[in-house]
Amino acid sequence: MSIFKVLLVDDEREYVTTLGERMQMRGLDPEIAFSGEQALRMLEHSLPDVMVLDLKMPGIDGLEVLRRVKKRYPQIQVIILTGHGSDRDEAAARRLGAFDHLQKPVDINDLVHIMELAFHQNAEPGKPL
Amino acid sequence: MVEAEPREVAFFGKITAAFTHEMKNVLAIIKESAGLMEDLLALAQDTSFPHRERFARALGTIAAQTKRGIELSNRLNRFAHSPDTAVATVDLHEILEQIISLSGRFARLKGVTLSLHPHADSLATITSPVALQMVVFGCLECCWEAMGTGGNIALSVGRKGREVVISIACESGGGEVEDLAERVFASEGPMVLKKMLQSLNCRIEGSASRAGFDLILPAAV
Numbered sequence: 001m002s003i004f005k006v007l008l009v010d011d012e013r014e015y016v017t018t019l020g021e022r023m024q025m026r027g028l029d030p031e032i033a034f035s036g037e038q039a040l041r042m043l044e045h046s047l048p049d050v051m052v053l054d055l056k057m058p059g060i061d062g063l064e065v066l067r068r069v070k071k072r073y074p075q076i077q078v079i080i081l082t083g084h085g086s087d088r089d090e091a092a093a094r095r096l097g098a099f100d101h102l103q104k105p106v107d108i109n110d111l112v113h114i115m116e117l118a119f120h121q122n123a124e125p126g127k128p129l
Numbered sequence: 130m131v132e133a134e135p136r137e138v139a140f141f142g143k144i145t146a147a148f149t150h151e152m153k154n155v156l157a158i159i160k161e162s163a164g165l166m167e168d169l170l171a172l173a174q175d176t177s178f179p180h181r182e183r184f185a186r187a188l189g190t191i192a193a194q195t196k197r198g199i200e201l202s203n204r205l206n207r208f209a210h211s212p213d214t215a216v217a218t219v220d221l222h223e224i225l226e227q228i229i230s231l232s233g234r235f236a237r238l239k240g241v242t243l244s245l246h247p248h249a250d251s252l253a254t255i256t257s258p259v260a261l262q263m264v265v266f267g268c269l270e271c272c273w274e275a276m277g278t279g280g281n282i283a284l285s286v287g288r289k290g291r292e293v294v295i296s297i298a299c300e301s302g303g304g305e306v307e308d309l310a311e312r313v314f315a316s317e318g319p320m321v322l323k324k325m326l327q328s329l330n331c332r333i334e335g336s337a338s339r340a341g342f343d344l345i346l347p348a349a350v
Binding site: 012014018019021022025056083084086104105108 | 162
């Protein structure tokens, strides 16, 4: 059983589905949303500990999702995973409270490690990473 | 020749940047799919799997080439974002790394290698990132055309009073590499370097001791 709950949000279906499968093989059991709207609807029923969020998506984009998540559910740790990362987007994401900002593609083991850090940071706030 | 307007350059950059993002998405999907196959192969470690080694080798090739594709996309993406700001503080080392990467294929076709010597300090100038890249590329082009086949072009950065210097040195190779600075100044190709050098407030100085020249720009304060 997964030690923490994960939500992956990305409109690139094949990418996020494969990423999810690889996470399953590493002991996580992520839920997947294919849009910002779907992710926000899912949060009304169940809150993840860690969200991995793409930035550029049709409809509500990643920065807006991040803004709303941090306002309503500040306990959720959000990791940005994007192929569109400008310095300006990264600065905005960090200002809004993103735990980290990663560029696609990322090494799966690095990503899982950062997700664990995010989860533990939340479980033990103030603990140095 | 009709010169490109800044807004046309910006449009070109915007479209190119969007496509590099899409290319990165494609490469990311290939990478994860190959990664999943590697995971599955590792899971089946104890079971017999015909051609396991060949399969693993092919997956390794996919991973390596995907990595290469991503690096190329990142370089092209950074280049495409160059016109985002008409004038910016430009780190000389970073922009030379970028130019070397973008020029690599052109140089290879001439049998010339490009190298960048590190500098301890971060040196910057305030200029048009697009124009500076064009000027340095144009200078490199003059060099490898003059060098004939083979050799190395060494780039380095330095400081000279209140100015910063990009040094370009042609090492070995054949050809006639004397008076390179004059050749650059007289270049009348698609990039009229003389005009661009002036617009960048950039001087060019030849070197008596080596085949090459220096581009001298105002340092960013």
